[in-house]
Amino acid sequence: MGDRPRKVLLIGYGNPGRLDDGLGPALAAEVEQLDLPGVTVDSDYQLTVEDAAAIAQHDAVIFADAAVSGPEPFYFERIEPKPALSFSSHSVEPTAVLALAEELFGSSSPGYCLGIRGYEFNEYDERLSERARVNLAAAVKFIISVFRTGNFDKVAAEHQSWHRRPAGEPGARAACTASSGDA
Amino acid sequence: MVVAKNGLKRVVIEPVTRVEGHGKVTILLDEKNKVQQARLHIVEFRGFERFVQGRPFWEVPVLVQRLCGICPVSHHLAAAKAMDRIVGGENLTPTAEKMRRLMHYGQTLQSHALHFFHLCSPDLLFGFDADVAIRNVIGVIAKFPDLAVQGVMLRKYGQELIKATAGKKIHGTGAIPGGINKNLSIEERDGFLKDLDQMVEWGRGALKVAKDYTVEHLELAKEFAAFPSSHLSLIREDGAMDLYDGGIRAITADGEKIFDHVAPEKYNDYIAEEVRSWSYMKFPFIKSLGPEEGWYRVGPLARVNTCDFIDTPEAEAARKEFMAVTDNKPNNLSLAYHWARMIELLHSIEKIKDLLHDPDLQGTDLVVKGERRGEAVGLLEAPRGTLFHHYKVDENDQVTMANLIVSTTNNNEPMNRAVDSIARKYIDGKEITEGLLNHVEVGIRAYDPCLSCATHALGQMPLVVELVDCEGNVIDRRSK
Known part of the structure; x- marks a missing residue:
C-alpha cells in the first residue's frame, strides 16, 4: 500500500484490568483524543467477529495489542488474512478477522499489527507498568508518524528490517497471534 | 490413549x-x-470473589466486567442490581430500568447470535460426525454465506446497543447503583430503528433454522443427552418470561412447581452448592431435594419451560409450537436448547423494538436512592442462564463478602x-x-x-x- 489509505481503522484491544494487557486500549484512548482525520478508533477486551464488518468499511486496519515478548518498545508489521476453523468470543485473532472481512464482506483492506511490549500481566490491577508506559509513549509517537507519512507497507518493512526479524519467525510476534487476556 | x-x-x-x-x-x-x-x-x-473484597461498592458494577469478555454486560447488570439495593434504589425510574433492559436484550441478542451462527451451526448444518475439514465456521461461510453474514450483523447490532447504553465497550459504566448514567438520544434511537426490520427478519430466519432442525431430528434429539431434570429461572409476577428481573421459579421434569416467586435475596434458603474434588466448578442444587436429586437446568431451555407465556407475539407463538412437541410438558432434550435459544433471540429483538418506540428512553430522571443496606443480592437471566451476585458492604462502603453463582455453574x-x-x-x-x-x-x-x-x-x-x-x-x- 503506497498511498495513504483514506479511511483507517485502529483497534486497540486487551484487558485494562490485567496491567500491561491494557496497552492496546491505552494506545487507542490516546490516539482517539487526537481526533486524526480519516482515522476511526475502536477498543475492546478482545477482537470479535463483527470487527470484520467494520474492517470492510475502511481502507486499512491496524490492530494494537500488548506483546508479552519480542522487541522493545514495539513492533509494526503487515499481517495477512488466515481463516480460523473455530471462533469464540475469547479468542479471535487479527488474521482470522481479516479473513472474515475478506470472505463475508469482500474486503481487501490490508492489516497491520502494532505489538507494544508489556511486562506485567498476571495481576488484577488497572495500571501500566513503568516500562510499559515508556513503550506506550514511543508507540503513540510512532503511530502518529505512520498516519502522517501514510505508506504503511514501507514503514512496516523498514521496521521489520530494523528489528532484523524475518516475517513469521516463530516467537517473533507475541501480540496479534492470540487473545492476550480477556475480561 | x-x-x-x-x-x-x-x-x-x-x-x-x-x-x-x-x-x-x-x-x-x-x-x-x-x-x-x-x-x-x-x-x-x-x-474472583476475593478480588472485589475491600473495593468500594460503587466500583463493583464496573469491576465485575473483568470476569468475562463474553458477557460483561450480564455481570455489570447483576452487580448493579445488587448495588441498587445497597443504596436503597431498587425501584428504578422508568428511564433507568428501560435503558438497562435495552442493554440486556442487546447482550442476549449478540450472545445467542454468536453461539448459534458461529459455534454450533457447523454441527447442525453438516452433521456431528461430518468431515472435520468442512465441519467448521469456514465450511459454513463457504456453503451458507448469507447465514454467516446474518450472524455477524445480528451480533454487531446487539453490540452497538450495548455501546449506546453502557457508554463504551470496555468497562461500561451505564448502570450505576440506583440507576443509569445516560439516556438514549433521538439520534441514537433512530439509528437503531433504521436497521430493526432487517434484524426481525433475520431473527425469524434463525428461529426457523433451529426449529426445523429440531423437528426434523426429533428422534435423534430424544436420544441425544435427553434426560429429565428440574428447571430454574427468574419469572415475572404474572408468570411471563423475564430476562431482566423477577422471582425465582423452579419446576420438576414434569412441570410441577418446586418453589415459585422466591425473592432473589432469599436464594440462599433454596439453593446450595456442593464441591467435588475433581472439578473447580461447584455443583448447585435445590436444598429441599438434596444434592443427588436437586440439580437443575438453567438457560434458554429452562426459561421456555418455566414461564407461563412470553409477552411478545412472535416469540409466544414460537413457544407454543415448542411446547406442543412435548405435549405442553417441560422439554428435557438437550438439543432443544438451540430452538429455545432462537425463540429468545427473536423475543429479544421484539423487546428491543418495543423499547426503542418508548419515549421513556429519552427521559432525564436517571437515579434514585433510599435507605442504605449492608447486604444485597442481584439476579439476572444472563444468556446462558440465571446469574447470582451476592454482596455484603460495611459502614466504610467497602465490599466485605461476594458470592457469585454464574450461569454455567448452574x-x-x-x-x-x-x-x-x-x-x-x-x-x-x-x-x-x-x-x-x-x-x-x-x-x-x-x-x-x-x-x-x-x-x-x-x-x-x-x-x-x-x-x-x-x-x-x-x-x-x-x-x-
Missing part, C-alpha cells in the same frame, strides 16, 4: 472446541472399550450428565474417532457454557478430552 495394567483406559478431549472456555472431558474405558465414567472438568481457577450437573450419557451411547465399545468425540462436544455446546466465567477465571478457555485408565494414567488425549 493410554492402557494401564488393569486394562482400563482414559480418553481426554482437551480443549473442548467451539465453546466459550477452557475445560476438559475425561472418559474412562475398560479393556472392551466399555465406558465406565465420563466427566467434564474445569481446569482453571482464580478466585448447568454443571446437566452438562456432566450429557457427557456421560453421550459417551455411553456413542463411544461405548467402539473405536474412538474424532467424529464420535465430537458428539460429546456437541452435547456440551448445546448448553453454550462459558467455562471461564464458571470458575471466575480470567483467561482463554479451550476444552480437552482425555481417555484414562483406572489408575489415572492418560491413554489418549484430543486437543484441538
Whole structure:
C-alpha cells in the first residue's frame, strides 16, 4: 500500500484490568483524543467477529495489542488474512478477522499489527507498568508518524528490517497471534 | 490413549472446541472399550470473589466486567442490581430500568447470535460426525454465506446497543447503583430503528433454522443427552418470561412447581452448592431435594419451560409450537436448547423494538436512592442462564463478602450428565474417532457454557478430552 489509505481503522484491544494487557486500549484512548482525520478508533477486551464488518468499511486496519515478548518498545508489521476453523468470543485473532472481512464482506483492506511490549500481566490491577508506559509513549509517537507519512507497507518493512526479524519467525510476534487476556 | 495394567483406559478431549472456555472431558474405558465414567472438568481457577473484597461498592458494577469478555454486560447488570439495593434504589425510574433492559436484550441478542451462527451451526448444518475439514465456521461461510453474514450483523447490532447504553465497550459504566448514567438520544434511537426490520427478519430466519432442525431430528434429539431434570429461572409476577428481573421459579421434569416467586435475596434458603474434588466448578442444587436429586437446568431451555407465556407475539407463538412437541410438558432434550435459544433471540429483538418506540428512553430522571443496606443480592437471566451476585458492604462502603453463582455453574450437573450419557451411547465399545468425540462436544455446546466465567477465571478457555485408565494414567488425549 503506497498511498495513504483514506479511511483507517485502529483497534486497540486487551484487558485494562490485567496491567500491561491494557496497552492496546491505552494506545487507542490516546490516539482517539487526537481526533486524526480519516482515522476511526475502536477498543475492546478482545477482537470479535463483527470487527470484520467494520474492517470492510475502511481502507486499512491496524490492530494494537500488548506483546508479552519480542522487541522493545514495539513492533509494526503487515499481517495477512488466515481463516480460523473455530471462533469464540475469547479468542479471535487479527488474521482470522481479516479473513472474515475478506470472505463475508469482500474486503481487501490490508492489516497491520502494532505489538507494544508489556511486562506485567498476571495481576488484577488497572495500571501500566513503568516500562510499559515508556513503550506506550514511543508507540503513540510512532503511530502518529505512520498516519502522517501514510505508506504503511514501507514503514512496516523498514521496521521489520530494523528489528532484523524475518516475517513469521516463530516467537517473533507475541501480540496479534492470540487473545492476550480477556475480561 | 493410554492402557494401564488393569486394562482400563482414559480418553481426554482437551480443549473442548467451539465453546466459550477452557475445560476438559475425561472418559474412562475398560479393556472392551466399555465406558465406565465420563466427566467434564474445569481446569482453571482464580478466585474472583476475593478480588472485589475491600473495593468500594460503587466500583463493583464496573469491576465485575473483568470476569468475562463474553458477557460483561450480564455481570455489570447483576452487580448493579445488587448495588441498587445497597443504596436503597431498587425501584428504578422508568428511564433507568428501560435503558438497562435495552442493554440486556442487546447482550442476549449478540450472545445467542454468536453461539448459534458461529459455534454450533457447523454441527447442525453438516452433521456431528461430518468431515472435520468442512465441519467448521469456514465450511459454513463457504456453503451458507448469507447465514454467516446474518450472524455477524445480528451480533454487531446487539453490540452497538450495548455501546449506546453502557457508554463504551470496555468497562461500561451505564448502570450505576440506583440507576443509569445516560439516556438514549433521538439520534441514537433512530439509528437503531433504521436497521430493526432487517434484524426481525433475520431473527425469524434463525428461529426457523433451529426449529426445523429440531423437528426434523426429533428422534435423534430424544436420544441425544435427553434426560429429565428440574428447571430454574427468574419469572415475572404474572408468570411471563423475564430476562431482566423477577422471582425465582423452579419446576420438576414434569412441570410441577418446586418453589415459585422466591425473592432473589432469599436464594440462599433454596439453593446450595456442593464441591467435588475433581472439578473447580461447584455443583448447585435445590436444598429441599438434596444434592443427588436437586440439580437443575438453567438457560434458554429452562426459561421456555418455566414461564407461563412470553409477552411478545412472535416469540409466544414460537413457544407454543415448542411446547406442543412435548405435549405442553417441560422439554428435557438437550438439543432443544438451540430452538429455545432462537425463540429468545427473536423475543429479544421484539423487546428491543418495543423499547426503542418508548419515549421513556429519552427521559432525564436517571437515579434514585433510599435507605442504605449492608447486604444485597442481584439476579439476572444472563444468556446462558440465571446469574447470582451476592454482596455484603460495611459502614466504610467497602465490599466485605461476594458470592457469585454464574450461569454455567448452574448447568454443571446437566452438562456432566450429557457427557456421560453421550459417551455411553456413542463411544461405548467402539473405536474412538474424532467424529464420535465430537458428539460429546456437541452435547456440551448445546448448553453454550462459558467455562471461564464458571470458575471466575480470567483467561482463554479451550476444552480437552482425555481417555484414562483406572489408575489415572492418560491413554489418549484430543486437543484441538
